[in-house]
Amino acid sequence: MMIKETYQVTAGDMTAAGDVSARIKRHMKQLGIPASVMRRVAVGTYEAEINLVIHSDGGRIDFAITPEGIDIRVVDVGPGIADIEKAMTEGWSTATNEVRNMGFGAGMGLPNMKRNADEFTIASEVGVGTDIHMLFRI
Amino acid sequence: MTVKEIASILEAKFLCCEEEGDRQVHSAFASDMMSDVLAFVTEDTLLLTGLINSQSVRTAEMLDLPALVFVRGKNPHQDAVERAKMIGMPALITHLTMFEACGRLYQSGLGAVEIEDYDGEMEI
Ligand SMILES: Nc1ncnc2c1ncn2[C@@H]1O[C@H](COP(=O)(O)OP(=O)(O)OP(=O)(O)O)[C@@H](O)[C@H]1O
Numbered sequence: 475m476m477i478k479e480t481y482q483v484t485a486g487d488m489t490a491a492g493d494v495s496a497r498i499k500r501h502m503k504q505l506g507i508p509a510s511v512m513r514r515v516a517v518g519t520y521e522a523e524i525n526l527v528i529h530s531d532g533g534r535i536d537f538a539i540t541p542e543g544i545d546i547r548v549v550d551v552g553p554g555i556a557d558i559e560k561a562m563t564e565g566w567s568t569a570t571n572e573v574r575n576m577g578f579g580a581g582m583g584l585p586n587m588k589r590n591a592d593e594f595t596i597a598s599e600v601g602v603g604t605d606i607h608m609l610f611r612i
Numbered sequence: 613m614t615v616k617e618i619a620s621i622l623e624a625k626f627l628c629c630e631e632e633g634d635r636q637v638h639s640a641f642a643s644d645m646m647s648d649v650l651a652f653v654t655e656d657t658l659l660l661t662g663l664i665n666s667q668s669v670r671t672a673e674m675l676d677l678p679a680l681v682f683v684r685g686k687n688p689h690q691d692a693v694e695r696a697k698m699i700g701m702p703a704l705i706t707h708l709t710m711f712e713a714c715g716r717l718y719q720s721g722l723g724a725v726e727i728e729d730y731d732g733e734m735e736i
Pocket residue numbers: 521525526529530550552553554555561562566567568569577578579580581582583584585604647648
């Protein structure tokens with residue numbers, strides 16, 4: 475059985491940030507995915523969702539179950555990341571004070587995603603957008 | 613240690629889900645930065661935070677944490693408490709400061725989260 479779902483994430487809406495990750499988590503629970511895998515996926519998608527809300531102009535999260543495992547793709551419509559190496563560094567952040575007051579902006583999100591996923595790739599182009607792929611083996 | 617015992621040590625009040633007070637807690641982590649929590653927290657860990665919006669509850673939810681405590685008597689936002697209720701996550705509030713809340717729990721035998729890749733050296 476192949477499962478694939480797409481969820482839209484709206485830029486700037488911090489009160490709803492986390493809804494998509496929570497839905498994906500619920501879905502995994504129903505499918506009986508092991509708790510340890512579920513947590514790793516939940517952390518990865520939640521960080522990605524928050525980034526869409528606070529840094530991007532909006533985007534989507536694709537959730538799929540493939541023979542390789544749980545496959546998450548996060549695609550946004552801009553503004554893109556100029557220096558990916560910097561963005562991947564722990565502690566590096568361009569988050570505003572407003573975002574920090576809401577508990578984010580430690581510069582840990584992208585490194586967290588990479589650490590939790592078994593495979594992680596990120597591609598980005600300024601003016602176009604960012605495309606992240608995470609694979610979690612079950 | 614149970615969530616109920618923690619409530620008593622911290623002179624804390626349940627904002628919701630007191631019926632889940634028998635949940636076990638093995639360590640604690642205190643932070644207002646949710647990405648730090650997401651990076652370092654492992655299972656059965658209590659979250660202590662001064663962050664009173666719903667992202668604190670959502671973070672605890674993603675990590676399947678047993679409970680969370682709001683410190684310094686700051687009342688969390690309504691949507692935070694509603695979210696906690698909805699997912700059945702005990703949320704507590706204590707008048708103690710972060711420092712005092714952590715100190716009391718530590719003294720009562722609750723440990724810290726072990727940070728895996730710490731090799732005894734800090735990168736400075
Ligand atoms: N989707 C995105 N679009 C544009 N820029 C991004 C995107 N995701 C991340 N960035 C940039 O990369 C930086 C690092 O991202 P990362 O998620 O690691 O940290 P953060 O979001 O700033 O803080 P934290 O994740 O700890 O809350 C961000 O501050 C931002 O400048």
